[in-house]
Amino acid sequence: MKRSYTVVAGGKDAGRGADEPEGDSAEHERVERDPFIAAMGERVRLLRARRGMTRKALAAETGLSERHLANLEAGIGNPSVQVLRQIATTLNCPLAEIIGDVTTSSSEWMLIRELLQGRDPASLQRARAALAQLFEQAPADPHRRERIALIGLRGAGKSTLGRMLAQEMKAPFVELNRVIEQLAGCPPAEIHSLYGASAYRRYEHRALEAVIAEHPRAVIASPGGLVSEPSTFTMLLAHCFTVWLQATPEEHMRRVVAQGDLRPMSGNREAMDDLKRILAGRSELYGRADMTFDTSDKTLADAYLQLRDRIAARLGAEME
Structure with missing residues (x-):
């Protein structure tokens, strides 16, 4: 008989019904997963990875238990709409993006999706530019x-190379995190802990607006997660020539450790796996940059x- 799991919003044990077994992954594998719930769990995992959030951080911001979120991402359970709304609010995405593909919401969306289906990245980029x-x-x-904006994960070289570029260009070098700190009156980490991810995103958007308004020429080092916020990233693409500084996960980790800074992986035994998931979740977004450089x-x-x-x-080719 197929087991049923009911997820209820609430405190530490939210997400575990009375009939839910205590065992974790081994028992989970024995439970038949509903395809819809499984796909939804994968979408939550992807959206979380794009924003560079650990499961622990998402649990803290939503008020749900890590076990609850682990069950959801594993495709087990029957989450309530209230729980999904809490997750969508924290991840700053439409509820439809978690429940299902937004392009299924109307016939026009589906026709557009059909037109774009199977196109290569270059064709999709041209279509986006035309729209x-x-x-x-x-x-x-x-x-x-x-304005040269450098994007990518921590450890890619945005600050070091950005300063060197700015010096040669005789233009200001701007670290967006510093502007965010000035606007908020506290470091980004404190904004997250005191006010949450939504407040940080608002400061990030305001900081970029301020930099664009103040500097017609500049080299900008952007926070790694900026690309996961559509309106802020769209503004960056519209007002800056963007460069994705790439590096292998191992190189990212080596440089971060050399800097003595393990955020956001501090205390996480699976730091490398988390870093790889973040990179995989954001690579498509980073790929929207004007150019990439490894x-x-x-x-x-x-x-x-x-x-x-x-x-x-x-830049010379674009001017011709």
């Missing part, structure tokens, strides 16, 4: 190519010279 131009209300930013296995001097020349070549 953006079709619906663009504000004129294009004439200073877009004069900093792995390069000396600082070589990385800088190659990055500088690549950016100059791309």
Whole structure:
């Protein structure tokens, strides 16, 4: 007989019904997973990874138990709408994005989805640009190519290479985290702990608006998770020439450890796995940048010279 699990919002044991067994993964594997619930669990895991949130952090912000979230991501249980709404609010996404594909909501959406289905990344990028131009209300930013925004995970070289680029360009170097700290009056980590992820996202958006308004020319190092917030990332793409600084997960970890900073993986025994999940969850978003540059296995001097020349070549080609 198929077991039924009911998830209830609440305190520490939220998400475990009276008939739920105490065993974890082994017992879970013996329970037949409903395809819809399983797919929803995968979407929650992906959305969480894109935002660089551990399950523990998501549990703390939603008030749900880690066990509850583990069951949901494993495709086990029958979560209530209230629980899903709590998760959607914390992850700053529509409830429809967790429950199912938003492009199934109307016939027009489905026709558009069908038209784009199976297209290669270059074709999708052209389609996005065409749609953006079709619906663009504000004129294009004439200073877009004069603002270089570096995106990517911590340890990719955004601060180090960004300062070097700014010095050669004789332009200001701006670390967006510093602007966020100035606006909020406390470091980003404290914003998260005191006010939550939603407040941090609002400060991040305001900080980028302020930098764009103040600096027609600049090199900007953006927080790694900025790309997971659609409105903020869209603003960055519209007003800056963006460069994704890539590196292997091992290189990211080595550099972060060398800096003596393990956030957000501090205290997590599966730090490398978490880092790989974050990178996998964000890679498609990072890929929307104007260009990518891999900093792995390069000396600082070589990385800088190659990055500088690549950016100059791309900007020169766009001007022709």
